[in-house]
Amino acid sequence: MAGLAHVLVHVRRGGVEVPARFGQSVTGAFCPAHEDAAVVSCGLECGRFILSDAAFPGSTETILKRPPFCPAKLLGQQPAASVPAGAPGDRGVAAAVAVLLQASTRRVLLTRRAATLAVFPNVWVPPGGHVEPGEELLDVGLRELEEETGLRLEAGTFSWRMLGLWESVYPPMLSRGPPRRHHVVSYLLLLSAESHERLQARMRPDEREVSAYAWLDPPVLEHIAAAEDGAEGAGAVPSTLPATLRSVLEIFKRRKTNLHFFF
Numbered sequence: 001m002a003g004l005a006h007v008l009v010h011v012r013r014g015g016v017e018v019p020a021r022f023g024q025s026v027t028g029a030f031c032p033a034h035e036d037a038a039v040v041s042c043g044l045e046c047g048r049f050i051l052s053d054a055a056f057p058g059s060t061e062t063i064l065k066r067p068p069f070c071p072a073k074l075l076g077q078q079p080a081a082s083v084p085a086g087a088p089g090d091r092g093v094a095a096a097v098a099v100l101l102q103a104s105t106r107r108v109l110l111t112r113r114a115a116t117l118a119v120f121p122n123v124w125v126p127p128g129g130h131v132e133p134g135e136e137l138l139d140v141g142l143r144e145l146e147e148e149t150g151l152r153l154e155a156g157t158f159s160w161r162m163l164g165l166w167e168s169v170y171p172p173m174l175s176r177g178p179p180r181r182h183h184v185v186s187y188l189l190l191l192s193a194e195s196h197e198r199l200q201a202r203m204r205p206d207e208r209e210v211s212a213y214a215w216l217d218p219p220v221l222e223h224i225a226a227a228e229d230g231a232e233g234a235g236a237v238p239s240t241l242p243a244t245l246r247s248v249l250e251i252f253k254r255r256k257t258n259l260h261f262f263f
Contacts, residue, residue, distance in 0.1 A: 007044070007131040008092040009184045012052040020093035022182050025072035026051065027064050027167045033077065037065045042165060042186070047133050049095035049184065051165075064184070066167040071174045072182065096183045097140040098128030100163065101151075103196035107215035111148060114211045119170045119181050122211070128185065137162070141188045149213065150204030157194060163187040 009020040011029045020026045030038035030053060041052045043059040050056065051064065066073055101109040115122040129144040131137065138160060146152045170181040192199060196215040205213060 005133060006094040007047060007049050007133060007135075009095050010048045010050050012050055012054075012056075014053070017050070020051075020184075022091050022093060023072055023075055023169075023179050025066060025070060025076055025167065026093055026184055027066040027070070028073055028076055030064060033073075036068055036070070036073070037063055040064045040165070044095075044131070044136065049131060051184070060162055062162055062164050064165040064167065067172070069173055070167060071169045071172070071179050072167070074174055075179075091182075093182045093184060095131040096128060096168075096185045097131060097137050097144065098126040098166075098185050098187050099141040099145050099190055100126050100187060101145065101153075101190045101192060101199075103192050103194060103199055103215065105195045105197070106218055107196040108218065108221060109149075109196070109199075110214050110216060111205070111210045112212040112214075114207065114209055117209065124214075126187070130183075137186050137188060141190065145190075148206055148209050150206070151199060151202055153190065153192065158190050158192045160188055160190045163189050 009026060010017050011020050011026060013029065020029075027036060027038060030040055030051070039061060040063075041050075041055045041059040041061050042064075043050055043056065045056070045058070050059070052059065055061065103109075109126070110124045111127055112124050113120055113122060127141075127145045127148045129140065129147075131140050135143070141160075142153060164187055166185045166187060168181075168183045168185050169179050171177045171179070200215065203213070
């Protein structure tokens with residue numbers, strides 16, 4: 001699907017809908033400035049990914065979260081703040097999907113992004129990517145999983161649900177430069193009926209995107225979620241696992257209705 005335009009995020013409040021603007025916090029449209037999370041209704045509608053303060057046909061209610069250090073949040077707190085010159089201000093905010101694949105043996109798949117990638121190189125993340133026109137969220141997750149790892153999940157061999165939404169900006173801190181990418185990522189939990197050994201036997205990672213992968217036990221992920229950014233003693237946890245993933249896991253760990261299926 002290379003070359004197709006990405007699906008963009010739109011914000012709907014009080015029945016009024018506007019495109020989300022690059023470099024302006026989407027989470028901040030639904031919560032006070034001192035908070036970093038809000039409950040929203042989300043869903044795809046006519047080629048747009050809608051985030052709304054009210055339910056609409058086909059929508060799912062879930063949590064939307066940003067990190068406290070989100071560049072889009074901090075830019076909005078600066079006097080007369082604006083996206084720095086040269087940033088792709090007309091690009092909008094892209095919709096994306098990340099897949100947490102859990103095998104029947106309870107292990108969860110993470111991949112390390114190739115060092116040559118422009119965004120988040122050499123860090124550990126779940127498989128995922130942009131939402132393309134005409135795709136449903138699950139379609140995106142399954143496509144990206146197969147493209148990145150060679151792993152194809154057949155219908156009837158898994159169940160799934162949405163865990164939540166994460167506002168992602170790259171670089172992830174203003175100290176590392178002005179925003180160059182801005183996404184709202186839908187995290188999907190896929191529960192496979194197969195063991196991680198059987199799934200691994202079918203994996204053929206694309207070296208252009210994935211340099212390594214690991215199947216982690218839930219206690220390891222809990223350790224990640226409990227650890228503070230930069231904390232030592234992570235044990236077997238990969239040292240380059242991004243802080244954003246730790247934060248996401250911590251958020252979902254608190255939502256017992258979701259994490260009953262995860263941890």
